[in-house]
Amino acid sequence: MSDSILYCSWLIAAVPLISAILIIFFFHSSKKLSAFLSIGSVAYGLIHSLLVLYFTYINPGKTIEVNFPWISAGAFKLFVGYLIDPLCAMMLVVVCSVSFFVQVYTHGYMKEDPSYSKFYAYLSLFTFSMLGLVLSTNLFQSYIFWELVGVCSYLLIGFWWYKKTAANACTKAFVVNRIGDAGLLIGLLMFYFSTQKFWSDKTTLAFSELKNAIDYSVHSGILPVVGVISITTIAIFVLMGPMAKSAQFPLHIWLPDAMEGPTPISALIHAATMVAAGVYLIARTYPLYVSSPVAMGTVAWIGGITALFAATIALSQFDIKRALAYSTCSQLGYMVMALGLGAYSAGLFHLMTHAFFKAMLFLCSGSVIVACHHEQDMREMGGLKKHMPITSLTCLIGVLAISGFPLMSGFWSKDMILASAWEHNKPLFILGSFTALLTAFYMFRLYFMTFSGKYRGHAHPHETTPSITIPLVCLAVPSVFIGLIGSPLIPGGDKFSSFIHFGETHLHHEWGMNVFIHELMSVQGLVPLGAFVIGTFMAWLVYRKGFALNTYIQKNLSFVYNLSFNKWYIDEIYSGILNKVILPAYRVLWNVIDKVIVDGVFVNGSARVVSIVGGGLRLIETGRGQLYALVIFGSVLFSIMFMLTKFK
């Protein structure tokens, strides 16, 4: 029973694909049927993946890997297949559950939209691609699905393509991701070609063999750890993919703009699943990083810098979705930092908890936006608590969870990360704790500006329909409680780390109230708690009590304020570089190399040659049957004569 369920897990990904195809080709005219198909397929996926998680949990040593050869040309082989291990099982549940609730929510959010069915088709397609990425057994297969999720993200950001901002945003996302993916592809090919011999009788670039491949190549001297072509450079090239996809500094610029897409997309793709795919890929290729300290350090610092950097921007944003987007960026920074610090379980634990509460926060923002008649500016909100009790309550839960209120899910995962930072890298601990303070501040700022005080807008806000509020309530439950599985409060201690870990780990943790209090009373426990308290208190002072810290900074420290408000001018710097350096250089090169040499000589020249030759050869074709027969006899005669002279 359990075996057949595990071996059928490819169905989890296949069923959404079938539903996408059915909707696109057959049922695009029926709104009800397309919603039913799409939600039904992911509901099936959720049930199946919960079963997979259960069976993997009771027997964690058992991993299932099935590979089918896809293309084989001599020694070069490509495989597709599916791999079921604890990490995959966890991701399956996260993707399916978030996708399920978002799709239910979509019914309420998009019901007026003329392209309702198309939206569901894209959602199904995205779910398929994301699940395919999670199930992949090897790097090549993940690369295919990696591009597929990218395409879906592009399609969905530009879903309202008639809005110029949306069209620009999806192009931006596409271009930035291209940079990262090019790096990923280079790294992947470098790795494959340097270890080609190793893969001759194995699944090409399989995750399960990655460690052996690296050991083999390091021991036999094919790849040094540091050097021009080495494990480190490969790891950093591979890292470029996750950097673009998980919006890490300096490739983070697409994520805030991606909020031009419909809100369910922001929740599903740009908060919970696709942006976490980068973290997932780092976790899958972890052997690469572990064997190179430099690469590990790079990962940790990129994560840490992103966390702080995005948090400072989030402080001053007024668009509710952009503020949340920067907070996503910052939280992804935490996960990457954790992986870079060697805290494999902590990073993935934060991925899981973050997926739930951040998806819920985005859905809350969507609910608010609907209620305020598509107003996204927080200065036009306020006092919505009265009008929207359910949304405000769930939003409060999300805010508490993300800022690390004790016992909520974000508290546990963030603590785990900061504890390992304290252990391995003190500067990153300080950076992370300061980020935690900022997180608490800007999240409560968002909450206070939106829900408390007086309503400042001009619409008539009202609570939204059940199909919007029910997913909010459902997602609030894991946002509160899911963190407990990684806490010392449940029997057996930290279940998450004993389930998902890299390399050796002790399966039994200490547990109990004493352990919890003991951990809380240490430096690494008290500092984040203090950060939370201070951040919340300051937000309360500023935004509830009218303590004019914000206007003071705005007036007297306008430099700092502008830096934050204008996102550190990164977009301006990039467009400056593009306009001042790259485009002029490109124009020069275009005029000289492209127009004269490539176009003039190669393209037009070859085209002219081709047309002359083609036109000339066509003249041989006279249409006379006799000539054809003559050519046949003539060529036979000629070749016989030639051969006879040659063999004489």
Add this chain to the structure above:
Amino acid sequence: MNWLNDLMTVLYPEILLLFALTIAILLSTSKFNNTIWIFTTIFLITGALHIIRNQFSISEPMSILGGMFIADRLSIIFRLITLVITTLVLLGSVKYLEGFIHRSEFIILLLTSVLGIMFLIGANDLVAIFIALETLGLSSILLVGYSKYDTRSNEASLKYLVNSASASAIFLFGLSILYGLTGSTQLPEIKYKLLQLSQDGVLSNPLIAVILILIICGLAFKLSSVPMHMWAPDVYEGAPTPVTAFLSVASKAAAFALTLRIMVSLFDFANNIWQPIIAVIAVLSMVIGNFVALGQIINKASIKRLMAYSSIAQIGYILTGIALFTNESLNAATFYLVIYSIMNIGAFLGIIAFGNETNSDSISDYSGLAQKKPFLAFALAVCFFNLAGLPLPPAGFIAKFILIKASFEAGLFGIMLGSIALITTILSIYYYSYIAKLMIVDKPSLSVQNINSNKSALGKSGELYAAITLTIIGIFLCTVFSNPILKITNSTITELFPGNNFISFK
């Protein structure tokens, strides 16, 4: 009665075809002649299923009819391909034939030529080969001239007759020398005698070269490769479009199988003589085919003419694989042929559909097709992109990739041939994607505008669109299941040519 059992197992599809032929002849004058295509299709599909069900499990080559006919992997797979292609051609021709008075004759002639192909693929004897070849040739000539009130069709038929007769005469001359040398008509015996003769020192290289040139001439004619290609554009343009599809795919597949049987299986000891000949033919086909195809685009000629040159070029790629004569390259060539059959038949079915709608086959009339017939334009674009080797979806790309990879691994000679294949592929991308661009991007032409948009796409020519859909699905399936297909072709090649031969070109 064991031989009868074997006979029934092996020749069951052919017997079904004969049966269908008889019924078709009987019904052709009755009022049921509209239903002939239905049961013919059923018979064809039954034959194909029989091959899949009963013959794929044959492990040892099975020789029947006193060694005249052999059922090895090669003959099983190519007969299956022939049956599938014929089914598609038949489905595609139903609507096309509605304008003709003697509708049933088409199916009768088609069935005769399919019988010719089936026996040609399995023939293991010189007499059988020649008779099957002539059965195919003569009925194809009649098929080409089927549209008898169309002067172009008549002219094409006559040209085909003259050229076919010349090529057959040369081919027969080669076979007769072979018979004179060995005193036998059976291929295994001929090979045994030839090896004996060459050990005795009687067999000289010039003699072998002459035989090979004469035989290759006949094969190259059927493959329509340069320099025996000149009939192809005229015949392809003049013939009714379903016939063109049949000639460019089924007939070529048969000729390819025959080439493998004669060159790889019979003359493998003389490879240093025939390798350069086939290499020259391959290079000429790739270069001339692609260049003149470009010329067709420039002159906005008939798309059928373009397809004639494009198929000449495609045969050039396939012959590259034979010319290199390594296990990998032969495997790649066979795989390429399988994929080529599907892509090309898909393209021709699209051309038939377009011709039905607009009564035109001029390239410029295709412009803007996507606005009126999006599915047709999509299907045509998929086939063209695959023929060009672009990975959308990657069936054609995989075939080209494997072929070029195999040639790059076959020494300096292979690298040269592979580079020519690559360069000419770049040329071909231009004209294939030009048509795709014309259909999708440009403004509708007059004939496209005149397509009656009220007529539903699946209305009267449901069979044709079903066939197009099947080919598109087939292309997608070939992409996904490229590895099983490669395994099958690989087993074919290893059976035919057991030695892992890496003899380089001398």
